[in-house]
Amino acid sequence: MNIISSQDGYARQIAFSTKNGSVEGPIFMPVGTQASVKSLGPDDLHQCKAQIVLANTYHLFIRPGHQLVKQAGGLHSFMNWPKPILTDSGGFQVFSLSKLRKISEEGISFRNHLNGDPLMLTPELCMNIQDSLDSDIHMQLDECTPYLCSQEETKKSMEQSLRWGQRCKNARKNPQNKLFGIIQGGFFEQLRRHSLEGLIEIGFDGYAIGGLSVGEPKEEMFRILEFLKDKLPSDKPRYLMGVGTPDDLVKAVALGIDMFDCVMPTRNARNGCLFTSKGKIIIKNQKYFDDFEPLDSNCQCYTCQNFSRAYLRHLYVSKEILSTRLNSIHNIYFYLKLMSGIRKAITENKFEKFSKNFLEEYYSIDDDNIE
Ligand SMILES: [Zn+2]
Numbered sequence: 001m002n003i004i005s006s007q008d009g010y011a012r013q014i015a016f017s018t019k020n021g022s023v024e025g026p027i028f029m030p031v032g033t034q035a036s037v038k039s040l041g042p043d044d045l046h047q048c049k050a051q052i053v054l055a056n057t058y059h060l061f062i063r064p065g066h067q068l069v070k071q072a073g074g075l076h077s078f079m080n081w082p083k084p085i086l087t088d089s090g091g092f093q094v095f096s097l098s099k100l101r102k103i104s105e106e107g108i109s110f111r112n113h114l115n116g117d118p119l120m121l122t123p124e125l126c127m128n129i130q131d132s133l134d135s136d137i138h139m140q141l142d143e144c145t146p147y148l149c150s151q152e153e154t155k156k157s158m159e160q161s162l163r164w165g166q167r168c169k170n171a172r173k174n175p176q177n178k179l180f181g182i183i184q185g186g187f188f189e190q191l192r193r194h195s196l197e198g199l200i201e202i203g204f205d206g207y208a209i210g211g212l213s214v215g216e217p218k219e220e221m222f223r224i225l226e227f228l229k230d231k232l233p234s235d236k237p238r239y240l241m242g243v244g245t246p247d248d249l250v251k252a253v254a255l256g257i258d259m260f261d262c263v264m265p266t267r268n269a270r271n272g273c274l275f276t277s278k279g280k281i282i283i284k285n286q287k288y289f290d291d292f293e294p295l296d297s298n299c300q301c302y303t304c305q306n307f308s309r310a311y312l313r314h315l316y317v318s319k320e321i322l323s324t325r326l327n328s329i330h331n332i333y334f335y336l337k338l339m340s341g342i343r344k345a346i347t348e349n350k351f352e353k354f355s356k357n358f359l360e361e362y363y364s365i366d367d368d369n370i371e
Pocket residue numbers: 295296299300301302303304305329330331333334
């Protein structure tokens with residue numbers, strides 16, 4: 001099925017349907033770790049024009065448990081979000097949060113990071129949890145290798161992820177829910193190729209690129225994207241996991257990426273770091289004490305339409321909880337507006353110009369960029 005509506009160079013405007021509505025890409029997915037995009041309700045997300053959100057399988061499995069979410073009628077009904085949801089596999093959180101994890105052919109043994117209970121995440125359980133959550137897009141269980149991992153270790157791990165990918169495909173319960181495979185292989189091009197070919201053979205509804213943004217220099221990430229750009233199937237969505245800054249998004253779209261997620265806009269919002277069309281603003285800086293201009297005069301979000309930098313600075317330094325919400329609304333809106341601008345530029349065959357203008361403008365103030 002053709003999902004590409006327009007193409008400009010390698011940049012693609014795509015649309016694909018899920019059982020809870022269609023997704024237009026390139027798109028950014030706000031991260032709702034615990035079935036909540038921190039401090040934002042569904043009304044805020046609708047206002048920010050979010051099309052799809054991400055929720056974390058590991059966290060929901062640990063608490064409140066996928067059976068409870070199933071009992072609530074699934075994640076859409078539990079969190080009152082009617083549009084598409086993507087759930088990750090939980091693998092990444094098992095690696096980053098739990099101690100005493102051990103990998104075997106069967107799966108990952110680990111201890112619950114809240115109470116220490118021994119647990120095992122297998123590809124079959126991973127599919128079972130995501131089926132109970134009833135997300136529109138499931139991710140396969142994979143193993144993510146760190147940046148400086150030997151070729152031999154990376155190969156072993158990538159092959160493990162491929163076998164788990166096949167088991168996830170076999171264990172998927174509802175074919176209406178999409179299942180994405182995850183390309184691993186670290187920073188070794190031949191391993192990336194092998195991983196991609198293996199996944200294509202199994203056959204997935206979309207292909208994600210994992211194992212990037214793990215502490216490597218940016219050029220290394222873009223080298224892998226450059227390598228993959230003409231090898232990824234053109235008729236399936238391509239998702240770059242865990243990336244990134246606004247400028248990363250623009251550059252990755254130029255290499256054919258359709259979907260992104262990252263905690264950056266919401267996490268930075270809570271730390272008072274706000275993205276604007278002219279670069280990052282650190283709102284606590286003294287120079288905003290009596291600055292009654294909006295955060296970003298080019299932004300139509302609720303925060304920019306109603307409040308000044310001086311007020312946002314005041315809320316932040318006074319540690320008012322409204323600070324988190326207003327800052328998060330702006331950062332999420334900014335990311336989603338950027339993506340809709342990208343889609344429009346691709347349709348009009350002006351993506352290269354859009355990208356050049358955006359990056360020039362985005363790098364134009366740099367005094368706040370020193371954190
Ligand atoms: Zn704004």
